[in-house]
Amino acid sequence: MPGTTRPYHALADSLPGLGRDPASVRKRVETMEALLERMFVIPGLNRQVGLDVVLDLIPVAGSAIAAALGGWMVWEARNLGMSKWQMARMAGNVGFDFLLGAIPWVGAVPDLFFRSNSRNLKIIRKHLDRHHPATVIVEG
Incomplete structure (x- = not known):
C-alpha cells in the first residue's frame, strides 16, 4: 500500500527537525555530533566529552554502538x-x-583527541554551506 506512507512523510516534514x-x-x-562529542565537560581538564568516549569504556560493543551512531x-x-569521496572520508573517520x-x-x-564525528x-x-546556503546558521 504505497499511499499509506504519505501522511507520515507529510507529518515528518511539518515537524521541526524531522523533515528531509x-x-x-x-x-x-549537529545534535548528534553534540551528543557524541560535547555532552559534558571533564572537571579539571576542561575538556568536552560525549557519548562516544563513554561508550568506549564498554569493550568492543561500546565502540560498535558509537560507530553505528x-x-x-x-x-x-x-x-x-x-x-x-566526501562520504568515503567520513566513513574512514568513523572506521578509524x-x-x-x-x-x-x-x-x-x-x-x-580524535573526534571523528566533529570532523564529519x-x-x-562545508557541503551544506556550499550547496544549500539557506541552511547556514550564524553563531554569535
Whole structure:
C-alpha cells in the first residue's frame, strides 16, 4: 500500500527537525555530533566529552554502538547528495575511530583527541554551506 506512507512523510516534514530538507538534516547531525562529542565537560581538564568516549569504556560493543551512531551521520550525508569521496572520508573517520575504540579500556584516551564525528560534521557543514546556503546558521 504505497499511499499509506504519505501522511507520515507529510507529518515528518511539518515537524521541526524531522523533515528531509537540508535545514532539518543540518539540525539533526549537529545534535548528534553534540551528543557524541560535547555532552559534558571533564572537571579539571576542561575538556568536552560525549557519548562516544563513554561508550568506549564498554569493550568492543561500546565502540560498535558509537560507530553505528557515527555511521548514521554518513547515511544522512548520503541523503544530502554528498559526493562519494566526501562520504568515503567520513566513513574512514568513523572506521578509524572504531579501531581506536576497540582497544579495551585504553581506547577512550585517543578518542578524546580524535573526534571523528566533529570532523564529519565539518565536512557536512562545508557541503551544506556550499550547496544549500539557506541552511547556514550564524553563531554569535
